[in-house]
Amino acid sequence: DGSGCPVNPTVGRLYAINATVLTDDLAEYMRSSDQLSPGDIVTIDSDFKNDGERTYEQLRRSKELGTEKGLDELGIKKTTEKAQKTIVGIISTKPGITLGGFEPTEKDYEVTLTGRIPVKISTESGAIKAGDYITSSSLPGVGMKAAESGNTIGIALEDFDGGAIATSTYFGGQEVKVGKVIVFLNLGYTKIDSAIAAGMVQEGTFPDQTTGE
Numbered sequence: 001d002g003s004g005c006p007v008n009p010t011v012g013r014l015y016a017i018n019a020t021v022l023t024d025d026l027a028e029y030m031r032s033s034d035q036l037s038p039g040d041i042v043t044i045d046s047d048f049k050n051d052g053e054r055t056y057e058q059l060r061r062s063k064e065l066g067t068e069k070g071l072d073e074l075g076i077k078k079t080t081e082k083a084q085k086t087i088v089g090i091i092s093t094k095p096g097i098t099l100g101g102f103e104p105t106e107k108d109y110e111v112t113l114t115g116r117i118p119v120k121i122s123t124e125s126g127a128i129k130a131g132d133y134i135t136s137s138s139l140p141g142v143g144m145k146a147a148e149s150g151n152t153i154g155i156a157l158e159d160f161d162g163g164a165i166a167t168s169t170y171f172g173g174q175e176v177k178v179g180k181v182i183v184f185l186n187l188g189y190t191k192i193d194s195a196i197a198a199g200m201v202q203e204g205t206f207p208d209q210t211t212g213e
Contacts, residue, residue: 021096025115025185028099029108030088034077036109038093039120039180040141041079041153044086048075055103071100076111078141083150087136087187090117090153112185116157119143119183122169122176127161133190134183138171142178152190157182 050073062070089111098110124137124144133152137144146152162177169176
């Protein structure tokens, strides 16, 4: 009929030319032994053990994947160190689309894969300006401004200086402010120029990924 839909569609598969959702991120269910909350930065949990009964859908998907472990046997946990290398995403607040949600349990959390997302952040490495790259901090599940080259989760879309909406905690003998900012999620390695770390770059500029300047 000229719609572009397949002549012989597969049962159980959704086909669309275009779709619009009202919220801003794409997420996937992932499992954890931790108690997680929206905005937490999460990493791979290599010690995770799935002690729950596996459902028919989980067994079916594992067989189709052809891997040693099924998706429900792979775990996540809060990040625990600065610029952690194994960051996988952020616990979503209200995703527009969620993948892998056929039979979620109380141990399954929606982890943002891409989009704009509220992220827990701190002033451990200083105040955050819109355009700063964000990485994990020393606080579990909490981010900070990236002050040197390394793994980052994305770009802050707003400022944070520990104002009225922030809470205080003490880490390493210093007071650290904790809150949330909207981040455009883009996991990867970012090269940071020393001028950025020193706060000498004009507000709103972004580093060149080849030179770091």
